[in-house]
Amino acid sequence: MDAPSVDPRTWFGGLTGRDFEGFHTGGDTELWKRLGAHAVTVTDTDGRERSGVRFTVWAPNAREVRVFGDFNDWNGESHPMELIPGTGVWGIFVEDAHPGQVYKFKVHGADGRWVDKADPMARFAQSAPETGSIVTESHYEWNDADWLERRGRARHHAEPISIYEIHLGGWRRGKTYVELADELVEYVSWQGYTHVEFLPLAQHPYEPSWGYQVTGYFAPMSMFGTPDEFRYLIDRLHQAGIGVIMDWVPGHFPKDEWALGRFDGTALYEHADPRQGEQPDWGTYVFNFGRNEVKSFLVSNALYWIKEFHIDGLRVDAVASMLYLDYSREDGAWVPNMFGGRENLEAVDFLRYVNTHLYEREPGIMMIAEESTSWPGVTRPVDQGGLGFGFKWNMGWMNDTLSYIQREPVHRQYHHNDMTFAMVYSFSENFVLPISHDEVVHGKGSMINKVPEDDWRKFATLRAYYSFMWSHPGKQLVFMGCEFGQRSEFDESKGLEWWVSDLWGHRGLQLMMRRLNELYRQNSPLFELDNDAAGFRWINADDAGGNVFSYLRFDSQGSPMACLVNFSPVPRPVYRIGLPHDGPWRELFNSDAMDFHGTGEWHNNGWVQATDVPAYGLPASADVVVPPLGAVWLVPVRE
Template identity: 70%
Template sequence: MNYDQFGGLTGTDLQGFHQGGDTELWKRLGSFVATVDGEDGPISGVRFAVWAPNAQQVQVTGDFNGWDAHDLALIPGTGVWGGFVPGAGEDALYKFRVRGVDGAWREKVDPMARFSEQAPTNASIVYESKYVWSDDEWIARREKSRAHAEPMSVYELHLGGWRPGKSYLQLADELVEYITWQGYTHVELMPVAEHPYAPSWGYQVTGYFSPTSRFGKPDDFRYLVDRLHQAGIGVILDWVPGHFPKDDWALGRFDGTALYEHADPRQGEHRDWGTYIFNYGRNEVKSFLVSNALYWINEFHIDGLRVDAVASMLYLDYSREEGEWVPNEYGGRENLEAIDFLRWVNLHLYERHPGVLMIAEESTSFPGVTKPVHEGGLGFGFKWNMGWMNDSLRYLELDPVYRQYEHNLITFAMVYAYSENFILPISHDEVVHGKGSMMQKVPQDDWRKFATLRAFYSFMWSFPGKQLIFMGSEFGSRPEFNEATGLEWWVSDLWGHRGLQQLFRDLNALYRANAPLFELDNSPEGFTWIRGDDAERNTLSWVRHDEAGNHVACITNFSPEPLTDLPIGLPEAGVWEEILNTDSAVYDGSGEFGNLGQVTAREQPWGHFPAQTNVTVPPLGAVWLRRQAGPATP
């Protein structure tokens, strides 16, 4: 039987891959249902293609041939082995058998597989999407968005731990309903790419192009994203280009050599994590990774990628002692190849999809993370503010009597607030591995724990920058995160927990309705201190502004003592509406300390303000006051 053994794939098709410029590699490598011309007419089957340049022989084996061997042929000059298998079809299970330069056979899953078996099995699965999207309106709006000047409150979650046992299709109902009720603008999903070890939470990826089959098929995941979009909710996905696991059936030593990774362990291994590091200087690896980033956005309509562990990519000496790393060509510690790769992926994605969000989890002071590439930066849109997170949580954990001595912890972030475009993260990393839940971090009894958390989150939602919290924080989950048991949803009906959950709903609604809280996040013109030095009373106060001249004054009291008749300055005289009081009974507060719905500022200079008034601020509580240029909105 004569037919095109490569199913139409040619060396010309692979030139961009070898030059590092092919950013749609999933259209060329992997498995594809195809029809080729035979002597007696069309022949249906599957075309397979895999990169293994140093292999002596490559075979494909699967349930279509009784797991026997079907030899693939080397496409001349490409390092890619390909073949067409008649009679194979969609949903077929398969693996590659690769005989390396050492003569040893290795059974490998397809690096480009678009669907995979659920662990502990790991075969790749031939899959063709048939999904028809219904989010055109969302995508059109996203392309015209101005993310930095728009509200962004992100709910981070682990799909398997949010409500264990739920499928993508079930989550499309339950998650959409919950996020809509709570009012977050985005969800951020911890990695959904296929991974064998559940406690890794998806951060050790073996199937970069394959949504995990734990919750259903790839088109089921598309449906979840589509439903979120139709509800007006953006979807950010955690992406892990910094390292990959050493499972012998996955990417590592794929053709018997260090193909995707560096051969030198001083460059190619993360000892802390027991993983390999990608070789960012290799064109084919760059093509693989940039294609993967674009794949999630093109094929699954993902709205943004949060790039995990960027610091580990930027520094050659990351978590290494002297003599355990290889300097760059200039003798420095910066990983120049990784920096070039990050710039390339950011440039390409923003060019292909205006409005997409590229977010760096970067824990150092590396300059210009969110600066444009043409200005010498890395080109990310946002950076997680890890300094704010660390300082704020240290302050939160102090007994109130000691907070006055560490006041700078809660104010220092304003010193560098405009150096990058920040997201304020209280993420999964802060409630695992013995760190304790947010409830456990706060000292003293439950009344003070809940009051302090309500004050803290209102402080966070009014601080310059976008916001992110991890699932369960919104109702005061007491245990640390455990992906195997999920969240204790039953407590959300109890005193304190329910009030906190209601506060988050109102915070999100107020945040989205009041432009001063988000429009000028990245400009000093959007923020004015009332008092940042009131350490003795553990109190912070500021005014947020928008371009139209509206104002929201935010006063937070981290002391257990109420503040009555606290004098503050304000930018305008007149009536200021009290739009938030975290001590309200609806939040399970005492309901005893407030301002009867409003305060009136009189024209009398106070500090650098032309007007002043007196406010009551509850113990371990916060008050927001609004002054609008036009008619007030509810």
């Protein structure tokens, strides 16, 4: 081929400074289309079309930037890049490059050092320990149009949401995106969860971090396959009616020299002042949320997963660490805001921006905050002074209820409030009740081993606890393995202990979880008014001595369900409760059923008869058999 009429170093694939105006004002939310590596065809001054790859990277303070890789035998001298005027962006068109090739940037930073860097906008990356970026273009044809159309009409707060949280590498070790598209879809469909939530699948080099140390924000984890193979997994989940949530980590990033940190020899993505720019708990950098280009980068990243991979929601990690300038810092080790306070006003502005933008661009998606403090209005709309999230993890409910079940039953009466306190604030936010990976690692013990005493009590208590959780206001989330009572703490290097799921107790728990999900989907009182006080009423919240909790759930039409949970090993063969009306009530669910490896002895023969004798402020009442360490759900028999 003849040499091009114009030096290819000056070709930017049609990009000019005007293309980056939004980037510099914080308004470019599709930045992946302009930065990074893109296969393009350009026309030279002789009218000839030439195919290659356009490389662009933001490094405004660099003295020089070069690109090198498979296309030039890793010659770090042959392809110097040029600044696109007025942008701080370096660009080059490389005619010999094509998708599938590995590349890096060689950056001569403002500090005088040459450092080889991965592309911050890479959409595919080498697996660890290699650190190169890979040119990629998607050719995937989606088959989930029906799902996306339904998603756009979703009313999540009034719909059933039960989430199966997954560490993809540990669910079944060694499986690829393609293999999981069969096995994971089959299992989650059988269990009946409405959604899966993946621990972060953006590229990260250190597997034991579980993905919370991201080095490639736009690249799906390559150890499981290609980006299009990840699309295939999501597509298959959608076709099976299962939504996909992914953890997103905008609060901090690792200090690996080849990644984002000090990218052009200066604190480009992070604050320069360590009191603002470093997170001491995790040894990481903190994004500079006040910098417009960083806002464009992060908002674009959030939208990227939703637009390009059809992700249905993002669970935003460690929101508290973003909101508070003094988060996990000693006195004098943080910088107050302009008003002298501890609130990170720039992070607040960023979170409101990303939530507003995503909900406007993609109706039907979910933004979920992992926020562990009492910050007001996390799920309140932005125009009402809130942060604009759709949901918030209820960490208080999780801590209190786990503390309760870890006590000996005889001591639970003194901590009855641990199980009831959440109702004081349950409708102040839109909550998800999380039993996540964080509760079964780092010495906290597995769910089954949190419960004291013998196996009968352990499994019965856990069945009662999940029954309480599934009937409590709020959406549900459990980490993989919790559904069958894995005994060991989660260890990503070993994966789940699937063999125990065939054993007594474990199998019964797994089957009960399947039944809970089935009943949950079928019964609107369990989900329709999760965020409305009209959807809940205590029958008796004060039976501390009996370790029993009884309450009613209602749907928008006023249809009730009565729920009773006994956290004592003593059965309650005649337990009086109030009910909204008399007549027969069917026993919809009993956690002590033999199908769930319960005793099968303590049941109501399928129904109870309510009479018009008032009790607990309700016009009718009935005597109910409540099993030891068990739960019962009742619904009125319709004429």
